[in-house]
C-alpha cells in the first residue's frame with residue numbers, strides 16, 4: 061500500500077512541475093501539455109490532438125509509473141514534445157480500492173447514454189470522454205488481470221488498417237490480437253476507449269504491457285511505446301506517411317468465448333494457443349465440454365473467478 065501511495069505522490073510531483081511550466085490541469089489527474097498550441101486547420105476538431113491514459117482499470121497500476129516517468133522527461137526537457145497532449149489517470153477510486161473497477165467497468169462506459177452523475181465512475185467517464193472528443197489519437201495503457209503464459213506485451217487491436225499500422229509503427233514486433241469492433245448501434249450501451257475512438261474515425265490504441273503489478277520491464281517498454289506514440293502523432297500531424305514494411309506477428313480475430321461459471325479451461329491451453337474448430341477448450345462442472353466453434357486463438361491459460369465481475373463479457377476482452 062505504501063508503494064501505491066508513493067507512486068501517486070511521484071505522479072503528483074511531476075504533474076505539478078509541468079503545471080508550473082505552463083501545462084494546464086483539465087481535471088484531477090488530467091493534464092494538458094502545451095495548452096496554447098494552435099493546431100492547424102485540419103485538426104481544429106481535435107485541438108488537444110493526443111491522449112495517453114493509465115488506470116482505466118484501477119488495479120492495472122503500471123500506467124502511473126510510466127506516465128510519471130514520461131512527465132519527468134518533459135519536465136527535465138529531455139524529451140521535447142511541442143504539440144498538445146493529454147496525460148490522464150482515469151479511475152482513481154478503483155485504484156484506491158485495489159480493484160479493476162467499483163460499480164462500472166470504466167472501459168465500457170464511453171458513449172453510454174444512461175450514465176448517472178451520482179456515481180464517481182460514470183461522472184468521471186463523462187469528463188474523460190469530453191477530453192477524448194478533442195483528440196485524434198489515444199493510447200490507453202493496460203495490464204492483464206491474470207498471469208500470461210506468453211510474456212506480454214500484446215496489443216488487442218480493432219480490425220482497422222489504420223490502427224494496426226499505427227501499432228506496427230510504435231512496435232514493429234508487436235503481437236497484435238485482432239478483435240472485431242462494436243458498431244455504432246452498441247455505442248449507447250458503452251464501449252471501450254479504442255472502440256469509441258474508432259467509431260469517431262480516430263485512432264484509439266490499447267496496449268497490454270503485461271500482468272498487473274509494478275514491473276521494471278513493463279515500465280521501460282511502456283515508456284518506449286509512449287515515445288513512439290508521440291512520434292506517430294508528430295508524423296501524422298506533419299502529414300508524414302507511416303506505411304512501411306513490418307515484421308512481427310498478427311493473430312487473427314479470436315473467438316469471443318463466453319466465460320461461464322464453473323468452466324475450467326483445459327490446462328494445456330497457452331496464451332495465443334491456436335485452436336481448431338472442435339478442439340476442447342474446457343470442461344464444465346457438470347462434465348460437459350466447451351469446444352471451439354471455429355478456428356481461433358485462446359488468449360488466456362486459465363480463469364480466475366475472483367476477477368470476473370461480468371460473466372457475459374468475452375474472455376479475451378475481460379481480462380485485459
Ligand SMILES: [Zn+2]
Nearest residue numbers: 117202203380
Ligand atoms: Zn485493462
